[in-house]
Amino acid sequence: MYQTNRPVKTVLTVAIALALSNGVVQAQETSQNEEKAAESQRQLETIIVTSTRRSESQQSVPLAVQAISGSKLQQLGIDSFEDYVAMLPGVSSEGQGPGKQETYIRGVSAGRADVRLAGIGGEPSVAFYLDETPITTPGRNIDLFAVDLQRIEVLKGPQGTLFGASSQAGTVRLITNKPDLSDFRAGGEIGISSTKSGGISNKTEGFVNIPIVEDTFAVRIAGYNSTDAGFIDNPLATTTLPLTNPGLGGDVPSSRQVVSNSTLAKDDYNEATHRGMRLSAFWEINDDWDVLVQHTSQQLDTEGSFEYDPSISSDDDLNDTTFSPSVGDDEVNLTQWTVNGMLSGLEVIYNGSFTDRTFQGQTDYTAYIEVGPFVPYYICTYPGYDECFSPVMTTTEKFETQRTVHEIRVATSAENRFRAIGGVFFDDQKLNTLTDFTYAGSIAAGFSPNFPIPGVFTNTDGSARPAGVTFFNDFQTDREELSIFGELAYDVIDDVTLTVGARRYEIDIGLMGQSSNGQRASGPEAANGTNVDARLAGLTPATLSGTIFKGNVRWQVNADAMFYGTYSEGFRGGGFNRAAGTGGIPATFDTDDVVSLEFGWKTSWLDNSLRFNGAIYNVDFSDLQQGVLDLSIANTSFFDNVGTAEINGAEFEIEWAANDYLDVFGSFSYIDSELTDIPDTLVNITPVGSNLPYAPENEGLIGARFYQELGDFSVVYQGVFKWTDSRFNSLVSADRVELPSYNQLNLSATFGKEDYKATFFIDNATDTLGQVAAGSADNVFRVSPTRPRTVGVRLSYAY
Numbered sequence: 001m002y003q004t005n006r007p008v009k010t011v012l013t014v015a016i017a018l019a020l021s022n023g024v025v026q027a028q029e030t031s032q033n034e035e036k037a038a039e040s041q042r043q044l045e046t047i048i049v050t051s052t053r054r055s056e057s058q059q060s061v062p063l064a065v066q067a068i069s070g071s072k073l074q075q076l077g078i079d080s081f082e083d084y085v086a087m088l089p090g091v092s093s094e095g096q097g098p099g100k101q102e103t104y105i106r107g108v109s110a111g112r113a114d115v116r117l118a119g120i121g122g123e124p125s126v127a128f129y130l131d132e133t134p135i136t137t138p139g140r141n142i143d144l145f146a147v148d149l150q151r152i153e154v155l156k157g158p159q160g161t162l163f164g165a166s167s168q169a170g171t172v173r174l175i176t177n178k179p180d181l182s183d184f185r186a187g188g189e190i191g192i193s194s195t196k197s198g199g200i201s202n203k204t205e206g207f208v209n210i211p212i213v214e215d216t217f218a219v220r221i222a223g224y225n226s227t228d229a230g231f232i233d234n235p236l237a238t239t240t241l242p243l244t245n246p247g248l249g250g251d252v253p254s255s256r257q258v259v260s261n262s263t264l265a266k267d268d269y270n271e272a273t274h275r276g277m278r279l280s281a282f283w284e285i286n287d288d289w290d291v292l293v294q295h296t297s298q299q300l301d302t303e304g305s306f307e308y309d310p311s312i313s314s315d316d317d318l319n320d321t322t323f324s325p326s327v328g329d330d331e332v333n334l335t336q337w338t339v340n341g342m343l344s345g346l347e348v349i350y351n352g353s354f355t356d357r358t359f360q361g362q363t364d365y366t367a368y369i370e371v372g373p374f375v376p377y378y379i380c381t382y383p384g385y386d387e388c389f390s391p392v393m394t395t396t397e398k399f400e401t402q403r404t405v406h407e408i409r410v411a412t413s414a415e416n417r418f419r420a421i422g423g424v425f426f427d428d429q430k431l432n433t434l435t436d437f438t439y440a441g442s443i444a445a446g447f448s449p450n451f452p453i454p455g456v457f458t459n460t461d462g463s464a465r466p467a468g469v470t471f472f473n474d475f476q477t478d479r480e481e482l483s484i485f486g487e488l489a490y491d492v493i494d495d496v497t498l499t500v501g502a503r504r505y506e507i508d509i510g511l512m513g514q515s516s517n518g519q520r521a522s523g524p525e526a527a528n529g530t531n532v533d534a535r536l537a538g539l540t541p542a543t544l545s546g547t548i549f550k551g552n553v554r555w556q557v558n559a560d561a562m563f564y565g566t567y568s569e570g571f572r573g574g575g576f577n578r579a580a581g582t583g584g585i586p587a588t589f590d591t592d593d594v595v596s597l598e599f600g601w602k603t604s605w606l607d608n609s610l611r612f613n614g615a616i617y618n619v620d621f622s623d624l625q626q627g628v629l630d631l632s633i634a635n636t637s638f639f640d641n642v643g644t645a646e647i648n649g650a651e652f653e654i655e656w657a658a659n660d661y662l663d664v665f666g667s668f669s670y671i672d673s674e675l676t677d678i679p680d681t682l683v684n685i686t687p688v689g690s691n692l693p694y695a696p697e698n699e700g701l702i703g704a705r706f707y708q709e710l711g712d713f714s715v716v717y718q719g720v721f722k723w724t725d726s727r728f729n730s731l732v733s734a735d736r737v738e739l740p741s742y743n744q745l746n747l748s749a750t751f752g753k754e755d756y757k758a759t760f761f762i763d764n765a766t767d768t769l770g771q772v773a774a775g776s777a778d779n780v781f782r783v784s785p786t787r788p789r790t791v792g793v794r795l796s797y798a799y
Contacts, residue, residue, distance in 0.1 A: 090669030094773030097306030107695030158570030193792020198231030328361030379441030389441030422486025510541035614652030742770035
């Protein structure tokens with residue numbers, strides 16, 4: 001057994017004492033409990049989850065799952081990716097704005113990859129699902145708006161046996177409201193808010209449920225349009241090629257063009273708009289079979305930078321200087337279908353889906369002129385670099401993915417003493433990326449249009465790229481998975497259940513394409529660069545295969561207390577490096593793996609008016625994948641496996657309906673992460689003993705909800721306070737910085753009468769600047785902040 005540290009031992013001791021005493025208290029003090037129950041007429045909401053692929057009460061599931069019901073989502077004002085991650089201690093996110101974020105659970109993270117502009121990314125360590133459909137995408141999560149949801153489930157710890165490769169550290173599931181066969185229902189919400197030193201945000205959302213054939217067929221439609229206003233400014237500035245650029249080699253040009261961003265300078269320019277709809281149709285064929293078909297369509301439009309430059313900012317004035325447009329258009333179309341039925345006493349479930357996603361956008365990359373070793377060659381006269389032209393640099397990206405998923409599961413009755421669930425999973429993904437790096441000054445410097453390398457282009461027709469494109473990435477990544485999975489559960493005695501599970505996977509991965517750089521030659525002979533097909537010849541495609549296991553013991557002490565212990569494994573697939581062989585860069589990087597041991601408890605008290613749940617865990621994290629851009633090694637980014645780490649942690653959550661008028665709730669996470677080994681690697685990694693990135697040692701949330709009746713109106717006052725400890729942003733020594741701790745307080749008051757509600761809210765009431773994530777993708781250190789104090793109102797109606 002591993003050595004637990006003092007905080008973990010303390011939590012464990014308290015948990016055992018409380019859970020065991022729960023049974024004694026209920027056996028010996030029944031009358032006292034009945035008196036307390038009489039004082040508090042309310043019981044806590046029972047949330048049914050499907051985290052084990054069966055419908056069970058959250059309190060009965062022997063794993064760490066946090067579930068937020070639809071009503072709580074509305075009370076907390078949660079409707080975006082950042083909103084619901086921020087409410088979960090032990091869960092972190094980092095990235096460069098909406099649609100470009102990654103999520104980490106329990107500290108299983110190597111930190112920011114800094115390779116998003118390169119068009120290649122590793123698989124995430126946390127899987128995202130919309131109902132039964134995986135929607136995880138490397139480097140760019142599908143940032144779905146949280147509209148008309150029944151609940152959000154966050155499964156902590158490896159979930160690989162039931163949910164696959166990217167469930168290495170956990171799984172986040174968005175569960176939608178399904179069509180109701182019996183009643184017509186409709187509702188909606190409008191809202192407006194103002195952010196300090198920022199703009200005006202607004203949202204409109206609604207749903208309608210229509211039974212077409214009573215008790216047989218119904219449809220449900222949800223739609224939304226929401227704009228989050230900006231609060232980061234693009235101040236007026238000028239720039240030119242610095243004399244310190246390493247490519248000048250000591251040469252001093254006689255003239256360097258100075259460029260202004262006057263046409264782009266703007267206040268509050270980091271704006272994001274979600275708009276979309278979801279259409280669901282449910283057909284109950286008979287008592288044994290039903291069909292659900294659902295289509296989701298969303299467009300996410302972004303403008304500006306969602307990070308600020310601390311060197312030109314203050315706590316009250318966040319700035320980031322850019323010299324070319326930064327915009328994005330992210331369109332997702334997702335069709336899902338589920339057939340559910342009974343066959344010879346077995347439950348049979350077939351889930352299928354097709355995802356079509358296209359992102360097109362531009363990002364300013366001008367800061368690269370500080371360090372880019374070939375920049376003078378591209379934007380100055382040659383040889384001699386006597387005259388240098390416009391330093392403005394822009395990336396234009398087109399990212400397309402198509403994904404088809406099929407899964408068939410078979411399950412025996414949940415009432416059986418011996419139970420089984422298992423199935424077959426098939427996943428076919430194709431991801432195409434075309435990224436143009438435009439150096440505005442290259443045209444005046446005499447560069448001809450850039451042609452693809454013949455025979456290895458995947459996203460172009462072989463013709464020249466637009467004028468000024470001096471470098472471009474053109475890749476296609478293919479991934480096909482076939483897995484067989486299953487779990488067996490056996491009630492050893494009435495109160496003790498043993499579960500074992502496994503997943504056998506075989507994943508075929510491939511990478512093809514090129515990285516082409518411009519030449520002064522003209523015509524097709526200008527084609528030059530890295531032929532990825534040639535560099536990876538004989539290596540791609542490749543097959544990853546293996547088996548992961550899970551074991552679980554559940555002890556139901558009594559009706560209100562349960563202990564469980566879990567051994568589980570998870571993994572994240574490896575991949576290829578396009579610059580194989582350059583500066584010793586390996587052609588491939590391996591999977592990274594986790595092995596987790598977890599002990600947890602779930603308890604209810606005072607006639608289910610008080611809950612105390614928690615877990616302690618140990619995670620061995622091996623062969624950590626790290627993406628890095630290190631110009632001392634190569635001018636392109638790459639991935640490597642950089643070490644082994646150990647994580648010990650504890651977490652708990654409490655919820656108490658104190659009386660008819662007061663709810664108190666809170667959760668806490670403790671993470672002790674440590675890098676334990678560094679193999680020979682190209683990447684300069686922080687020393688053994690260092691903490692893992694985005695793994696705050698302490699993080700917690702506490703809140704209260706007070707109910708009051710004012711004549712015909714009901715009023716709910718709510719306050720939520722969250723604190724996050726300091727944490728680091730990277731394992732790479734050159735990029736590693738410590739982000740300071742921060743707190744945030746959200747306040748709200750909801751007035752309701754019959755079907756109408758009005759909520760007045762203040763988010764980040766103390767106007768605390770929290771640094772959520774940070775990195776230096778193009779030589780400028782930038783920080784992703786929390787949103788400044790935001791005051792607003794939401795009006796809702798439900799029929």
